[in-house]
Amino acid sequence: MLFNSFHFFLFAPFVIYLYFKLPxxxxxxxxxxxxxxxxxxxxxxxxxxxxxxxxxxxxxxxxxxxxxxxxxxxxxxxxxxxxxxxxxxxxxxxxxxxxxxxxxxxxxxxxxxxxxxxxxxxxxxxxxxxxxxxxxxxxxxxxxxxxxxxxxxxxxxxxxxxxxxxxxxxxxxxxxxxxxxWKEFQKNNFFYGMRQLSWGFFKKTILADPVANAVDLIYGNPGSYDWTMMWFAVFLHAIQLYCDFSGYSDIAIGTARILGFRIPKNFNRPFFAINLSDLWARWHISLSSWLRDYVYISLGGNRVSEVRAYFNVFITFFLSGLWHGADWAVLAWGTFHSVLIVLERFVFSFKRIKNFMDRIPQYIIWIYPFFIFNFALFFFRAKPIEGKTGIEVALFMIERAFSFEQGETLNLSIPIWVCMAFLFTVDLFQEKKEDYFEKLLNHRALTYTLCALILVICLLIYSVTTSQPFVYFQF
Known part of the structure; x- marks a missing residue:
C-alpha cells in the first residue's frame, strides 16, 4: 500500500482507531x-x-x-x-x-x-x-x-x-x-504525529511529485534542452529525492508516533551540511549508521592503519552506492561519492586546511557539499533512452552542461517555487533556531489548521489522480 493513496487515508485511521479500542x-x-x-x-x-x-x-x-x-x-x-x-x-x-x-x-x-x-x-x-x-x-x-x-x-x-x-x-x-x-491514546503523541506526517505529505505530494515531472522531461530528452537546464534538472532532482524520501520517513515517523511508538529520525537537514561526509551523516541516517556499525566497524573502522582506514571508508560508501540500485549508472554514482569522501577525509586531515575551512562563512561552506551532491545526480538519475545507456546519458548531460548550447527551457510554477522556498526556510530555521521553532509549533490551533489544510489538499489530489510511487521503493 502506498502512503500517498486514497487507500491509506482510509486504512490508517481505521487501524489507529481500532488499535486504541482493543484490549x-x-x-x-x-x-x-x-x-x-x-x-x-x-x-x-x-x-x-x-x-x-x-x-x-x-x-x-x-x-x-x-x-x-x-x-x-x-x-x-x-x-x-x-x-x-x-x-x-x-x-x-x-x-x-x-x-x-x-x-x-x-x-x-x-x-x-x-x-x-x-x-x-x-x-x-x-x-x-x-x-x-x-x-x-x-x-x-x-x-x-x-x-x-x-x-x-x-x-x-x-x-x-x-x-x-x-x-x-x-x-x-x-x-x-x-x-x-498496553498503549493508550495520548494527545501529545497525536499532535506530534499529525504534525510530522502532514509535513511528510507536503514534501511528497505538493513538492516532490510536481518537481519530478520537470526532471523526467529533461532527463527523457536532454538533447532538446538548453545547457542551463542540465543544471536545473540535477538541482530539481536533489529537491525531489529529499522531499520524496524524507517525506516518506516523516509519514512513517508520524504514523508510528500516533500509535505510541518513537521511530528515530532519518534525515537531519542534509543540505546544510559542512562537507560531503557530514551530508551523508544527515541523509538516510538509518542506512548510514547501519553501514557504519555492520560494515565499517566490522572491517576494522579506524582502529587499523591509515591506508586500511581509507580502504574501509571506500568500501563502506561503495556498498552504499550498490545498495541504492543494480545499475551501472548508480554504481558510477556510488564510486564517485566513495572516491570523493576518501579524498575529503585525506585533505581535511591536514590541520592547516581544516583551520582555513573553519574561517570560511558557513553559508559559503554549504555550497560545496550541495554542489557535489547535485553533480553526482547526473549519474544517479540517468536512465537509458533510445540509443544511449544510462551512463552515456549522464556523460552527455555533463558535456552539455558545460557546452553553453542553446535549446528549450522550462520552469516551475510560482506556487512550487514558493513551496520550495518555504521548505528551505523551515529547514534553515530548524538548523539555527530549533528550540524557538518548537515553541512556535506549540501553537496548536495554527499547527492543526495547517496540518488539516495539507491533508485535505492531498486527499483531494489522491481522489482524482494517482501520485507517483516513492523513489526509494525501487531501491
Whole structure:
C-alpha cells in the first residue's frame, strides 16, 4: 500500500482507531495483521519473502544463543546473514549480474554464454527489512541485545507497517522494548504525529511529485534542452529525492508516533551540511549508521592503519552506492561519492586546511557539499533512452552542461517555487533556531489548521489522480 493513496487515508485511521479500542492482549496482534495486509496490497506472494526473513532470522538467532560452541554460533549467525542477503541478491541483483557478465565478456544475444535477464520484479521493502533482520542477528551475537523469544513481537519488529517498505531501518534495541505493555491514546503523541506526517505529505505530494515531472522531461530528452537546464534538472532532482524520501520517513515517523511508538529520525537537514561526509551523516541516517556499525566497524573502522582506514571508508560508501540500485549508472554514482569522501577525509586531515575551512562563512561552506551532491545526480538519475545507456546519458548531460548550447527551457510554477522556498526556510530555521521553532509549533490551533489544510489538499489530489510511487521503493 502506498502512503500517498486514497487507500491509506482510509486504512490508517481505521487501524489507529481500532488499535486504541482493543484490549492489551489484542493490540500487537492487530498491528501485525494490519502490517501483513499493508504489505500484501503490493503483491500477496511477496509475503513469503517477508515470512522467510522472519523465520530464518528468528530461529537461527534463537539456536545461536542456545549453542555452547562458538563455531556453531558463527555458523548460525552466517545462516541468518546469508539467508537474508540471498533473497536480496536474487530479487535485486540477479539481472544486473547477468548484465555485468555480458558486458565484461562483450557478449551479445547471439553469443554462446550470453545470459538473458529473467525480468525479476523487485519486492517492495526488501532492501530495508533484510538489513533490519541482519542487524538483529548481529546485535544478539555481539551481546548488544538479549534474544527476543516472543515470535509475534519479533514478526512485528520486521513487518511494522509504517516503516516496512522504505524505512527508517530500525534497530531491535530501539523498537522491541516499545512493543511491551498496553498503549493508550495520548494527545501529545497525536499532535506530534499529525504534525510530522502532514509535513511528510507536503514534501511528497505538493513538492516532490510536481518537481519530478520537470526532471523526467529533461532527463527523457536532454538533447532538446538548453545547457542551463542540465543544471536545473540535477538541482530539481536533489529537491525531489529529499522531499520524496524524507517525506516518506516523516509519514512513517508520524504514523508510528500516533500509535505510541518513537521511530528515530532519518534525515537531519542534509543540505546544510559542512562537507560531503557530514551530508551523508544527515541523509538516510538509518542506512548510514547501519553501514557504519555492520560494515565499517566490522572491517576494522579506524582502529587499523591509515591506508586500511581509507580502504574501509571506500568500501563502506561503495556498498552504499550498490545498495541504492543494480545499475551501472548508480554504481558510477556510488564510486564517485566513495572516491570523493576518501579524498575529503585525506585533505581535511591536514590541520592547516581544516583551520582555513573553519574561517570560511558557513553559508559559503554549504555550497560545496550541495554542489557535489547535485553533480553526482547526473549519474544517479540517468536512465537509458533510445540509443544511449544510462551512463552515456549522464556523460552527455555533463558535456552539455558545460557546452553553453542553446535549446528549450522550462520552469516551475510560482506556487512550487514558493513551496520550495518555504521548505528551505523551515529547514534553515530548524538548523539555527530549533528550540524557538518548537515553541512556535506549540501553537496548536495554527499547527492543526495547517496540518488539516495539507491533508485535505492531498486527499483531494489522491481522489482524482494517482501520485507517483516513492523513489526509494525501487531501491
Amino acid at each position: 492489551k492482549t489484542w493490540q500487537k496482534g492487530w498491528l501485525l495483521v494490519a502490517s501483513v495486509y499493508f504489505y500484501a496490497v503490493f503483491k500477496v506472494p511477496f509475503l513469503l519473502l517477508l515470512l522467510f526473513s522472519i523465520v530464518i532470522t528468528y530461529y537461527s538467532t534463537l539456536y545461536q544463543v542456545r549453542a555452547n560452541n562458538i563455531l556453531i554460533k558463527r555458523i548460525l549467525l552466517w545462516a541468518s546473514i546469508i539467508g537474508n542477503l540471498s533473497i536480496l541478491y536474487f530479487f535485486k541483483y540477479i539481472d544486473f549480474s547477468f548484465s555485468a557478465w555480458n558486458t565484461i565478456l562483450g557478449l551479445d544475444s547471439c553469443d554462446p554464454g550470453y545470459l538473458a535477464k529473467w525480468g525479476i520484479i523487485l519486492p517492495m521493502g526488501i532492501s530495508f527489512f533484510t538489513l533490519q533482520a541482519i542487524s538483529y542477528s548481529v546485535d544478539v551475537y555481539r551481546g548488544i541485545i538479549p534474544i527476543h523469544k516472543n515470535l509475534s513481537e519479533f514478526s512485528l519488529f520486521i513487518s511494522f507497517f509504517p516503516q516496512l517498505v522504505a524505512g527508517p531501518i530500525l534497530r531491535a534495541k530501539d523498537i522491541l522494548p516499545q512493543f511491551e505493555g
